[in-house]
Every structure is written in C-alpha cells, then in structure tokens.
Amino acid sequence: MSSISPKTDETTSPQEARAHSSGLAFEEISHAYVAANGTTPVLRNVSFAVESGQVACVVGPSGCGKSTLLSLAAGLMEPTSGLTRWKGRSVKPGTNPDLGMAFQQPGLFPWLTIRKNVAIGLTTRGMARHEAAKQADEMLETVGLSGFGDAYPRQLSGGMAQRVGIARALALRPKLLLMDEPFASVDAFTRLKLQAEFKSLLKLDKPTVLFVTHDVSEAILLGDMIVVMSPRPASVQKIIPIAREDRDRAGPGYARKMTEALQCLGVETNLSGN
Amino acid sequence: MSRMQVLDRLVLPVIGAAIVLGIWQGTIAYYGLARIVLPTPLEVANTLWKLLGNSGFWHDIQISLKEFFLGCLIGCLLGIAVGVLVGVRQDARMVLGPVIEAMRFIVPFAWIPLTVLWFGTSLTGKVVLVAYAVVFIMIVTTARAIATVEPTLMRIGVMLGMRPWEIALKIHLRAAAPAIASGAKAAAAVGWIAVVAAEYIGASAGLGVMITNASMSLDTSTVIAGMIVIGIIGAVVSWLIGVIAGAWLNH
Numbered sequence: 344m345s346s347i348s349p350k351t352d353e354t355t356s357p358q359e360a361r362a363h364s365s366g367l368a369f370e371e372i373s374h375a376y377v378a379a380n381g382t383t384p385v386l387r388n389v390s391f392a393v394e395s396g397q398v399a400c401v402v403g404p405s406g407c408g409k410s411t412l413l414s415l416a417a418g419l420m421e422p423t424s425g426l427t428r429w430k431g432r433s434v435k436p437g438t439n440p441d442l443g444m445a446f447q448q449p450g451l452f453p454w455l456t457i458r459k460n461v462a463i464g465l466t467t468r469g470m471a472r473h474e475a476a477k478q479a480d481e482m483l484e485t486v487g488l489s490g491f492g493d494a495y496p497r498q499l500s501g502g503m504a505q506r507v508g509i510a511r512a513l514a515l516r517p518k519l520l521l522m523d524e525p526f527a528s529v530d531a532f533t534r535l536k537l538q539a540e541f542k543s544l545l546k547l548d549k550p551t552v553l554f555v556t557h558d559v560s561e562a563i564l565l566g567d568m569i570v571v572m573s574p575r576p577a578s579v580q581k582i583i584p585i586a587r588e589d590r591d592r593a594g595p596g597y598a599r600k601m602t603e604a605l606q607c608l609g610v611e612t613n614l615s616g617n
Numbered sequence: 618m619s620r621m622q623v624l625d626r627l628v629l630p631v632i633g634a635a636i637v638l639g640i641w642q643g644t645i646a647y648y649g650l651a652r653i654v655l656p657t658p659l660e661v662a663n664t665l666w667k668l669l670g671n672s673g674f675w676h677d678i679q680i681s682l683k684e685f686f687l688g689c690l691i692g693c694l695l696g697i698a699v700g701v702l703v704g705v706r707q708d709a710r711m712v713l714g715p716v717i718e719a720m721r722f723i724v725p726f727a728w729i730p731l732t733v734l735w736f737g738t739s740l741t742g743k744v745v746l747v748a749y750a751v752v753f754i755m756i757v758t759t760a761r762a763i764a765t766v767e768p769t770l771m772r773i774g775v776m777l778g779m780r781p782w783e784i785a786l787k788i789h790l791r792a793a794a795p796a797i798a799s800g801a802k803a804a805a806a807v808g809w810i811a812v813v814a815a816e817y818i819g820a821s822a823g824l825g826v827m828i829t830n831a832s833m834s835l836d837t838s839t840v841i842a843g844m845i846v847i848g849i850i851g852a853v854v855s856w857l858i859g860v861i862a863g864a865w866l867n868h
Binding site for chain 2: 414417418419437438440442443444446448450452453454463464467468511512515
C-alpha cells in the first residue's frame with residue numbers, strides 16, 4: 344500500500360525511515376483503544392521520523408492521540424499495527440534505558456523529597472545512592488531549584504513541581520526525551536521561563552526529542568520540525584520544518600510558520616480585521 | 618495548643634465517662650437492682666483493682682493479645698499481598714474477586730464451630746479466626762487503594778526503568794500505604810472482637826474465658842470489669858496503630 348505521509352525536505356518515507364538507524368521513527372502506525380462498548384481508533388497510518396538530536400513538536404486538536412504517540416514511543420504500549428523504531432530497533436513494551444519522559448502532571452512521588460524524586464530514576468538504573476543524590480542536586484541547580492532538595496512535593500508551586508518533573512527526566516541523561524505537554528498546566532509567565540530554560544538544557548546532551556504541545560508558538564520556539572496532526576483518528580497532516588531564523592518572534596519567518604501551522608489546524612488566522 | 622484546649626481535651630472525655638457512670642448508677646437505684654444483676658461502678662472499680670494484682674488476669678490478657686497479634690500479623694501480611702496482586706493484575710482480580718466477595722460476608726463468628734472442631738481450644742484456632750477476620754478487610758482496602766493510585770505514577774515507574782515488581786512495591790503499595798494503614802486500624806478492631814468472641818465459645822485461657830468463668834460463678838462484677846478491660850485494650854491498640862502508621866508515613 345502506498346504511504347500517504349507528506350513529502351517535505353525533512354520527512355522520509357517509511358522505507359527510508361528504516362535506514363535512519365540513529366533516531367526515532369513511526370512507521371505506518373495505527374492504533375485503536377478497545378473497550379467494552381467498542382473500539383476507538385485514535386491513530387491512522389502515522390509515519391514520520393525524527394533524526395537523532397532533532398526536536399520534533401507534535402501539535403494537533405485535543406484528544407487526537409498525541410499522547411498515544413508518546414506512549415508508543417516510550418514503549419508503554421504497543422500499536423494495533425505498524426512499528427515504532429528507536430535507533431533502528433523496534434520499540435517493545437518495557438524499559439528503554441535511553442528514555443526520559445515528562446508528563447503534563449509533574450507526577451512526583453509525594454512521599455519522597457525533591458532530591459529523591461529526581462534521583463530515583465538513577466538509583467533504579469543502578470547508580471549508587473550518594474552519586475545519584477549528587478547528580479540530582481546538580482540537575483536541581485540547573486533548573487533553578489537548588490536548596491529545595493529536602494523539600495517535599497506538596498511544598499512546591501505548580502511551576503516548581505513541573506521543573507522537578509523535567510529535572511527527573513533530564514537527570515537520566517536520556518538520548519530519547521519524550522515530553523507530554525509539560526508546560527500546559529503552569530501559568531503563562533512561568534511557561535515562557537520554562538521554555539527558555541528547557542531550550543538551553545537541550546544543548547547539554549542533544550537528545551532526540553518528541554514534544555507534544557497544543558501551543559503552536561511553543562512548537563516553533565522549541566522544535567526543529569512541527570508535526571501537525573489531524574483530528575481523531577489522527578494522521579500526519581503536515582510536517583513543517585523550522586529554521587533558526589523562524590524563531591524570532593518579530594521576524595517574517597515566525598509569522599509564516601505560525602500561519603502555516605494554524606491553517607493546517609483549521610484555525611482562522613486573519614484576525615486583523617481586514 | 619492553648620491551655621484552654623488542653624483543659625478541654627482532659628475535661629470533656631471525663632464528662633462523657635461521668636454521664637455513662639451516672640446512668641449506670643441511676644439505673645441500679647431506680648430499679649433497685651441486686652449486685653448479682655448489675656453491680657455498682659464502685660464495686661466494679663474495686664474488682665478491677667483486685668484483678669490488676671492478680672497474675673492469672675495478666676496471663677489471660679497475655680494469651681488474648683498473643684492470639685490477636687499473631688492473627689493480625691498473618692491476616693495483614695496475607696491481605697496486603699493478595700490485595701496488591703488483585704489490585705495490580707486483572708487476571709488475579711478475575712480469579713479471586715468473586716471468591717473474596719462471597720467469603721468476606723461469612724462473618725468470622727460463623728467459623729467458630731469449625732475452628733473449634735479443627736483446632737480445639739488451642740492457640741491456632743484463635744489465630745486462624747483473627748487472621749480470617751482481618752484478611753478480607755485488608756484485601757478489599759488494599760485493592761481499592763491501589764486501584765485509585767494516580768496512573769501517571771505507574772507510567773513514570775516504567776519510564777524510570779522499574780520492573781513490574783518494583784512498580785507494585787515502590788509505587789502501588791507505597792502510594793496506597795495511608796489508606797492501607799487506616800484499613801489496618803479498622804481490621805485490628807474487628808480482629809480484637811474476633812479474639813474475645815472465639816474465647817467465649819471455645820478456649821482454655823484468655824479474657825473471654827475469664828469472663829465466661831466469672832459469669833458461670835455469678836461474679837457479675839468481674840464480668841463487667843473484663844468487658845471494660847477489653848474495651849480499653851481495643852482502644853489502646855487502635856490508637857497505637859494510628860500513631861505508628863502516622864510516624865512511619867510522615868517520617
């Protein structure tokens with residue numbers, strides 16, 4: 344069967360994606376949730392690849408299956424059909440040692456201190472306790488939370504807790520970083536701060552990133568490419584490459600990419616009154 | 618805490634106890650009851666005082682507590698283990714769910730004739746009975762608490778590289794711990810009731826035996842003193858579990 348994946352400079356057909364052994368690739372993924380009252384198809388024939396070290400931002404209408412895509416990439420579940428590949432190997436349910444993931448809710452363990460919340464992934468993966476604590480402290484400092492190591496999650500504000508969730512994912516030094524709307528539940532000001540911080544943090548290890556968001560401006564700011572999804576059952580509607588100059592909010596590129604993405608999402612962009 | 622609150626906490630419970638004692642004494646006076654039917658609070662207090670100096674009484678308490686703690690321990694451990702299994706795994710839930718649902722309505726007391734038949738008046742029978750009384754409460758509270766653990770926490774466990782048993786122990790069980798602790802408190806109360814009930818019917822020693830013996834020799838004062846001791850021990854045990862669980866959970 345012929346692939347309907349869109350052709351741009353940045354995309355590859357599923358056959359070519361297989362050749363990219365370094366990054367993350369979705370190959371003709373379809374997925375449906377099966378419940379007692381019937382099946383709900385969420386993804387239909389989704390194919391795209393994210394090259395190693397690249398940041399792909401996935402945008403789409405709410406409920407279109409963006410989070411499902413992340414769960415598939417994380418190996419939290421298996422697709423109904425199709426294949427997810429990481430470094431050329433198909434992703435199986437279970438643990439991927441390259442993986443770091445942050446969620447919409449910070450999901451901190453309320454019974455652990457902030458330091459232990461960040462360190463737990465490292466100790467689980469076999470690092471000695473004191474070394475993990477040291478690295479956790481370093482990561483907390485990087486996200487601007489030094490001095491909060493002994494606090495408990497309930498003592499933190501939403502934005503701070505979200506930072507801890509991100510620090511926990513980054514402390515693993517992941518080669519594959521999956522982000523499920525990590526900034527969606529914090530206020531606008533904190534979000535801008537976190538976006539800028541996150542951007543500079545990515546420079547440390549250059550992970551491959553799949554970043555789900557509903558905010559197109561966030562996608563332009565953070566992404567090397569934007570994957571626009573259609574409503575459920577979602578397929579890839581368009582892949583928009585983002586160049587460095589497109590991130591200048593005052594520049595023409597930013598407006599052009601913004602318009603392109605929003606039109607693709609079916610949002611009226613001409614609100615200037617003409 | 619202000620001085621007023623301290624005073625309230627001391628004085629108000631005393632008022633409650635005084636009301637009960639007043640009704641007790643008043644009933645005796647009003648109906649002109651004989652000591653053998655209902656002794657006065659003072660007489661019971663006197664009996665209680667004498668019991669405290671009696672080694673047999675302490676032996677009975679020791680027997681009852683031993684049966685209770687062994688039964689509770691077995692029932693709690695087994696109940697938590699099965700509860701985690703049932704809460705985490707759907708296949709286990711399907712296999713064990715109906716059996717548990719049916720059995721938990723067969724009250725422990727319905728088993729007393731069988732335990733007497735099987736284990737006689739030995740320690741084992743009482744321990745089994747207490748464990749039985751405790752286990753279902755623990756299974757049901759544990760499974761329910763685990764089912765309501767925030768699903769993101771499990772996904773985080775997988776993301777962090779935890780194996781299924783680690784997720785069950787370090788996330789499910791730990792997140793459910795506060796609910797399990799309050800379940801244990803309720804279960805302990807039922808377990809203590811089961812000990813005494815079992816001793817009433819078939820035992821060679823223990824508080825229940827002490828009471829039934831006193832009842833047969835028409836020593837009503839000792840019967841009531843024994844009942845008061847049962848109440849006090851139950852309250853203390855329940856309070857202790859609350860304190861221990863609280864200290865452990867908020868370390």
